[in-house]
Amino acid sequence: MIPSPPPLLAVLNRRVANGVWTIDDLPEGAIADLTAHRWVPISLELDESMDKAALLHALGDAGDFPDHYGVNWDAAADLLADLSWLAAGDDQPPIAIVIDRAERWAAGHERDAAILIDVLDEAAVWWSVRGRPFVVLWHGRRAPIPCLDQV
DSSP, X not given: OOOOOOOHHHHHTTOSOSEEEEESOOOTTHHHHHHHTTOEEEXXXXXXXXXXXXXXXXXXXXXXXXXXXXXXXXXXXXXXXXXXXXXXXXOOOOXXXXXXXXXXXXXXXXXXXXXXXXXXXXXXXXXXXXXXXXXXXXXXXXXXXXXXXXO
């Protein structure tokens, strides 16, 4: 059975397991709502014309990755399993990566979309084991990747 996409309220109240989730409707003000509920939102808007390099640069910009970011899949995975620059001291606030226009982008970039989802899911598992909420909201109806509803 494929899980239903979570409503934003379930995410805000931390009732959603770590992972990559599709979300059909992203309400206006979702980023502000996440911030108000003490999540650290990372907002990534995809453009259909983005290639792998542009995607990785956009991810680094959205996540405010440190200057040493190598702009490749391995470097992105390493930094998503660190995130120390997003919080001071021992504070580890929950992370929500909101990927807007994901469905359209993925339709033309299936291989990179599958790798991106894998990298994000690995980060979600990493943080789940460590007790930190890490949710990715893939905005759009079912993307053309069979495993997506909850990777």
